Amino acid sequence: MTTSYLPISVTASATLNRKTHAGTTTVINAAAGLTLTLPAASGTGDEYTIFVGTTVTSNNAIVQVANSTDIMQGVLSVATDIAGVTCPTTTTSDTITMNGSTTGGIKGSYIVLKDMASGTWEVSGSLVSSGTEATPFSAAV
Numbered sequence: 001m002t003t004s005y006l007p008i009s010v011t012a013s014a015t016l017n018r019k020t021h022a023g024t025t026t027v028i029n030a031a032a033g034l035t036l037t038l039p040a041a042s043g044t045g046d047e048y049t050i051f052v053g054t055t056v057t058s059n060n061a062i063v064q065v066a067n068s069t070d071i072m073q074g075v076l077s078v079a080t081d082i083a084g085v086t087c088p089t090t091t092t093s094d095t096i097t098m099n100g101s102t103t104g105g106i107k108g109s110y111i112v113l114k115d116m117a118s119g120t121w122e123v124s125g126s127l128v129s130s131g132t133e134a135t136p137f138s139a140a141v
Contacts, residue, residue, distance in 0.1 A: 005023065007051070008026050009029050010027065011034070015037045015039075015066075018046055022048060024049070027050075028053060028054065028061050030061065031054050032056075034062070035061075036061075037064055040065075041119055041121050045116075046114070047115075048114075049110065050063055050110065050111045052110065055106045056106075060098060061100075063095070063113070064094060064096070065094045065141050069119050070141075073116075073120055074122050074124050075088045075089070075124065076125050077127065078104055078126075078136065079129060087137060089137050090139070093137040094139055095139065095141060096123070096136045097136050097140075098136055102130070102133060104127025105127070105129075106127075107128070110125050
């Protein structure tokens with residue numbers, strides 16, 4: 001399990017792992033975006049929290065599953081203002097893309113992913129956006 005509960009700052013693409021990242025917060029500090037890849041879902045119950053510490057200003061901050069069989073299930077709130085929207089996953093969602101505007105990625109955005117079962121990640125969180133909110137979910141892996 002996790003050896004430290006302190007937040008872990010990331011500035012480049014990385015593959016998250018149980019020993020280092022489960023049970024702590026991974027902070028995205030990359031204005032130019034990056035890709036974080038989750039471990040394969042196996043039902044461990046491990047929880048991974050991802051927080052945007054630096055607003056994405058170019059490219060995308062992407063959170064994706066490890067393989068073509070894992071999926072994400074749940075909802076993310078995306079809000080530019082008090083109204084906001086709630087974006088549910090589909091049966092094939094495996095990637096969250098935060099573009100620094102309509103799909104989140106502004107400082108303060110956060111995502112919580114829990115390894116619920118073999119092939120399934122539970123997802124929840126709130127993404128700070130600008131402009132007209134749009135779903136951050138896709139099937140890209």
